[in-house]
Amino acid sequence: MAPRTPFFRKPFAALTVAAALAAPLPALAIGSITDGDVTFAYTQSFASSLGNTVNVDFTGAGPADMAYESWWFYRVSGGPREVAFGNPDAELYTGSLATLDWADPTGTGSFGATLRLEVIDSGVGMGNVFQSLTIVNTGLSALTLDVFHYSDFDLGGSAGNDLASLVANTYGIQIDVSDATQTAPMIGYGADAFQVDRYAQLLRDLTDGNVDDLDGSGLPFGPNDFTAAFQWSSVTLGAGESRMFLTQFGSNAPLLDRSVSVIPEPGTAILMALGLMLLATPPQTRSV
Numbered sequence: 309m310a311p312r313t314p315f316f317r318k319p320f321a322a323l324t325v326a327a328a329l330a331a332p333l334p335a336l337a338i339g340s341i342t343d344g345d346v347t348f349a350y351t352q353s354f355a356s357s358l359g360n361t362v363n364v365d366f367t368g369a370g371p372a373d374m375a376y377e378s379w380w381f382y383r384v385s386g387g388p389r390e391v392a393f394g395n396p397d398a399e400l401y402t403g404s405l406a407t408l409d410w411a412d413p414t415g416t417g418s419f420g421a422t423l424r425l426e427v428i429d430s431g432v433g434m435g436n437v438f439q440s441l442t443i444v445n446t447g448l449s450a451l452t453l454d455v456f457h458y459s460d461f462d463l464g465g466s467a468g469n470d471l472a473s474l475v476a477n478t479y480g481i482q483i484d485v486s487d488a489t490q491t492a493p494m495i496g497y498g499a500d501a502f503q504v505d506r507y508a509q510l511l512r513d514l515t516d517g518n519v520d521d522l523d524g525s526g527l528p529f530g531p532n533d534f535t536a537a538f539q540w541s542s543v544t545l546g547a548g549e550s551r552m553f554l555t556q557f558g559s560n561a562p563l564l565d566r567s568v569s570v571i572p573e574p575g576t577a578i579l580m581a582l583g584l585m586l587l588a589t590p591p592q593t594r595s596v
C-alpha cells in the first residue's frame with residue numbers, strides 16, 4: 309500500500325457557512341469532490357424518484373467508475389413508506405469535501421438533515437469516500453425514524469460479475485465486493501440491518517409505496533449486478549437532539565480508520581445544519 313497523501317484539517321464549518329453566505333448556490337447544482345487522482349461526483353439531478361435514484365461516479369481509484377448510484381432514504385415512524393431525500397436546500401463542494409443540507413425534508417418541521425462527504429486519495433489506484441448524514445430533530449416532540457443508505461456498485465467496468473460477502477467488523481456492518489482483481493469494501497457504522505440484492509429488487513423496496521425493512525439476506529452474493537443497503541432502525545431523537553449516520557466505501561483500498569476523516573463530529577455538524585437552516589428560511593419581514 310502506497311503512503312497516503314497527507315492532508316490538513318480545515319476549518320470546514322466556518323468556511324462552508326462563509327461561502328454559503330457569499331454565494332448561495334442554485335438548486336440542482338450537483339457537483340464533485342476530488343482528492344489527488346480520486347473523484348466522487350453526483351452526476352444527475354437530486355430529484356430522485358420512481359426507482360431511479362441518484363447517480364454517482366467514483367473514479368480514479370481503479371480502471372473504471374465503480375459506483376452507479378448511492379443515496380439516502382428515511383422513514384418516519386408510522387409513515388407509509390421509505391422516502392428518498394430530494395433536492396437539497398444548499399449544496400457546497402470544496403476540494404475533497406461536500407455538504408448538502410435539507411432544512412425540512414418532510415415539510416412538517418419535524419427534522420433537518422445534513423449530508424457531508426469526504427473523498428480521500430489513499431494511494432496509487434486507491435480511494436475512499438466517507439458519507440455522514442446528520443439528522444436534527446427540529447420539532448417540539450420526540451421523533452423516531454429509520455435511515456437507509458443505498459448503493460449500487462459496478463466493479464470492473466461492468467454491472468455484472470460482482471461478488472460480495474459479509475465481513476466481521478466491530479464498528480458496524482462490513483460488506484466486501486469484488487470483480488476479478490477489483491475490490492471494494494463498504495461499511496455502515498452502527499447500522500443494525502443490511503440487504504444485498506439485484507437493484508431491481510432492493511431499489512424497488514426503497515422507492516415503492518409500502519414499508520420495507522432490510523432483512524439481512526443476500527450474502528454471499530453473485531456473480532451478479534450488486535446493490536446493497538444499510539439500515540439504522542427506530543432511532544429516537546428528543547426535541548433538539550441529533551444523530552449522525554456514517555458510512556465508508558473503499559475502491560481497491562481497505563477501509564480507513566474512521567478518525568482519518570475530517571468530517572466534523574456531530575456537535576459541529578449540528579451547528580452547521582442549524583446555520584444553513586437559518587439561511588434557508590425566508591426572512592419574516594423585509595426592510596423597505
Ligand SMILES: [Ca+2]
Binds near residue numbers: 376
Ligand atoms: Ca457511475
Ligand SMILES: [Ca+2]
Binds near residue numbers: 463465468469
Ligand atoms: Ca462488475
Ligand SMILES: [Ca+2]
Binds near residue numbers: 518
Ligand atoms: Ca417500500
Ligand SMILES: [Ca+2]
Binds near residue numbers: 534535
Ligand atoms: Ca451494481
